[in-house]
Amino acid sequence: MHIKEAAKRLGISARAIRFYEEKGLIAPGKELSSGYRSFTEQEIWRLRTIVALRESGMSVSGIQAALEQVERGEHDELLHYLELQRSVLYARMLETRQTLQTTDHMIGLLQGSRGLPLEDFYRLAQDSREVRELRNWEDRWNFDELASSHDERVWSGDSAYPGYREALERTVEEINPAPGETGLDLGTGTGNLAGLFMERGAVMNGVDQSKEMLRICRSKFPGMTAKIGNFLAVPYTDGQFDFVVTSFAFHHLSGRQQKLALNEMARVLKPQGRIAIAGFINRNADGGASADKHRTNSPTGALDFLDWFGPNGFESKCLKLSPELYLAAARRGLP
């Protein structure tokens, strides 16, 4: 089959097919006499995959890497690419939704006032941009960096920190899950906290940005759903969870990112849901990404984000577990 028919069957331009060839995604044979490209059904199938991945937003170079790995039989690599792609799409959706909200808000302002409320517009636009910039945090989506972020977090494994296990157990006590309740563990790592909740009969979901962590987590806890994602774009729809927990992860965020993360936690929480945050609690002036340097021994450090709960309809408290470890717990009242 020649290029035009192939293009027609795939619903893309012939030019695009040549482009994919130029980028090394396909290598169709050429007819000796004419020099025309000749496409086999195999190649059409491959092109279909390319088109599908492209439609989901994956870059051409990403598709190239994915296809190479599939050829080597490493299917979980492709699975990882798709999961990653999903989380990127989800983040994009949340951003779109926020833009929509801002626009609605502006429409409301316009309808409610005679003149142009320029100052309000300006403030709204600023807020909106700020949130977008926070979400667009470093490029942790870069495949190469996933490994190093894994290393950064490896200390949170079983043996590493004194008080680690106690902090997790106290978190479970605070949430006090009823059997059958649905929970979300953000920055779940290898699923240690989620595992404790499952022992209590909770149905657990976990989110982590490291595929290595998720792989270990899945093998440790087959009954748990684990997704790639992060605090600022939690890959779940609204109002799903009875409780959201996180341990030894929140301090990686800057203060403003923590606020955004709390918004996300509240978003996926059911009306009377609970939140528990355990670990180091930093008092982090904004801008500093690595919060570990700013660990504080002062419980007032926790108040920086505990202040968020009250105005958002939560009853909250903060417990000091050890000189360095804290547990913030919150419960949302009736709406």
Added chain:
DNA sequence: ATTCTCACA
């Protein structure tokens, strides 16, 4: 009808 290259957004 198709290929290739170059410029362009």
Added chain:
DNA sequence: TGTGAGTA
């Protein structure tokens, strides 16, 4: 990440 024009 593609597209369009011009060419052979």
